[in-house]
Amino acid sequence: MDLVQYAWIAWLVVALVCFIIEMVTLEFTFLMIGLSSVVGLVSSITGLPWWAQILIAAAAALLLLFLVRPRLLHRLHESGELNKQGIEALLGMAGEVTRSFVRGAGEVTLVNGDIWTARLSPAVQPRDPDVGERIVVTAIEGATAIVVSAQR
Known part of the structure; x- marks a missing residue:
């Protein structure tokens, strides 16, 4: 053999x-x-x-x-940017309000499909965004997304 x-x-x-x-x-x-x-x-x-x-x-x-x-x-x-993962990937991500905000807190759905409880950023004027309003994530604190309105 x-x-x-x-x-x-x-x-x-x-x-x-x-x-x-x-x-x-x-x-x-x-x-x-x-x-x-x-x-x-x-x-x-x-x-x-x-x-x-x-x-x-x-x-x-x-x-x-x-x-x-x-x-x-x-x-x-060649893009020069490494793929962001975890919380870093969420910062700057757009989304929309899916549950009414009450006293600065509500729920948002991000463009990647994630649903987050959210609070309005203290850096913006306090107001409750409407359902369907576009937002941008500025920070993550625990399980809460800190957001600002994208319509500024």
């Missing part, structure tokens, strides 16, 4: 493991190694000797890591 004829299975396993690791790390390194493993798999299917498969996969890995990965990372970060 010649183990070289089953080398494609090893290449496939390496590629799948790399793709799974890439889903956790999200830095394109394991994606490039996984793609080079696919190149090794293809060279295995064509019947090349094991040493040629390794050389071809290594060359593909080097090319992908040093030529393609930097360009992908640059494209990913």
